[in-house]
Amino acid sequence: MTPHEPPESALYRTLLESTRAIPWKIDWATATFAYIGPQIEDLLGWAPTSWRTVQDWADRMHPDDRDRVVNFCISQSQSGVDHEADYRALTTGGDYVWIRDVVHVVRDLQGNVVSLVGFMFDITERKQNEHQLLQLQQELQELSFRDGLTGVNNRRKFDAVYEREWQEAQRTGEPLSLLMFDVDFFKSYNDQYGHVEGDECLRRVARALQQAAHRPRDCLARYGGEEFVLLLPGADASSARAVAQRCMQEVAHAGIVHAASPLGQQLTVSVGMGTALPGTQDDSKRFLETVDRCLYRAKHAGRNRIEATA
Numbered sequence: 001m002t003p004h005e006p007p008e009s010a011l012y013r014t015l016l017e018s019t020r021a022i023p024w025k026i027d028w029a030t031a032t033f034a035y036i037g038p039q040i041e042d043l044l045g046w047a048p049t050s051w052r053t054v055q056d057w058a059d060r061m062h063p064d065d066r067d068r069v070v071n072f073c074i075s076q077s078q079s080g081v082d083h084e085a086d087y088r089a090l091t092t093g094g095d096y097v098w099i100r101d102v103v104h105v106v107r108d109l110q111g112n113v114v115s116l117v118g119f120m121f122d123i124t125e126r127k128q129n130e131h132q133l134l135q136l137q138q139e140l141q142e143l144s145f146r147d148g149l150t151g152v153n154n155r156r157k158f159d160a161v162y163e164r165e166w167q168e169a170q171r172t173g174e175p176l177s178l179l180m181f182d183v184d185f186f187k188s189y190n191d192q193y194g195h196v197e198g199d200e201c202l203r204r205v206a207r208a209l210q211q212a213a214h215r216p217r218d219c220l221a222r223y224g225g226e227e228f229v230l231l232l233p234g235a236d237a238s239s240a241r242a243v244a245q246r247c248m249q250e251v252a253h254a255g256i257v258h259a260a261s262p263l264g265q266q267l268t269v270s271v272g273m274g275t276a277l278p279g280t281q282d283d284s285k286r287f288l289e290t291v292d293r294c295l296y297r298a299k300h301a302g303r304n305r306i307e308a309t310a
């Protein structure tokens, strides 16, 4: 108790200064701190006496938060509206602590703002949890678009990217090429080496195809069991053919032995290929079917080859 402090005032002070929330008061006319709880020193390291003006408060805020928070708090206070703001406050050690400031605007009988009183809460832990949750959500979303076996995009992701790129090609008038791959004689590969080796084989094929796709917008996906697709936005027929040839070379370089293949000792793939210049009336599904028919032709013409749309 300070010398002339009445007992209940001392009680309030004890209550205020023993909470984890940090109380403060700002005199509106002078924009100076009339009071800040001593707990602030434990949290941020700055002594209560060093909190003199509103500028001290703003200066000890993360630069990325400062304008947003200061402008918001000033405009809310001017309008006499109670408010809350989250921001990172600087510690004397140079770190930042997430604070939630809960502000009550005190007005006189005429409605003029007299002072601001509030509490600062340390919400660092909550923010860290939020951040972790957000990261987890992103990882989950990322996983939901990946094929579990090979790690490349899955069919769901491909469908979404394909529709988006189709519309983009319609808008820009750029070509859109599509390659479809099917592993040759894969059933006999499984029969010969077993499903575990078969799975490993699909992973190696996926890696090989991925190596042949160089541009950032190229999208490789596992389309079905032993089928892959590679979408090549912006690629015309001749660049698509070059990529298709590179894919076959990469698969050959992977050197996957397939002793039972009637085509030799190595695993091969068949490729269907198409290039579209999608007009507004054109149908994306029809183009997929056309390329799928090319793949079918490649299979029936003997496999280990590329067949393209006319």
Ligand SMILES: Nc1nc2c(ncn2[C@@H]2O[C@H](COP(=O)(O)OP(=O)(O)OP(=O)(O)O)[C@@H](O)[C@H]2O)c(=O)[nH]1
Pocket: 149, 182, 183, 184, 185, 186, 187, 188, 190, 194, 195, 196, 197, 198, 199, 202, 224, 225, 226, 299, 303
């Ligand atoms: N190991 C493994 N095998 C798979 C997977 N998905 C599909 N398959 C197998 O892939 C084989 C595909 O066989 P088919 O469609 O008859 O074709 P193929 O033997 O490759 O013959 P062609 O395509 O005509 O050259 C089937 O035996 C499927 O069981 C998978 O995830 N792992």
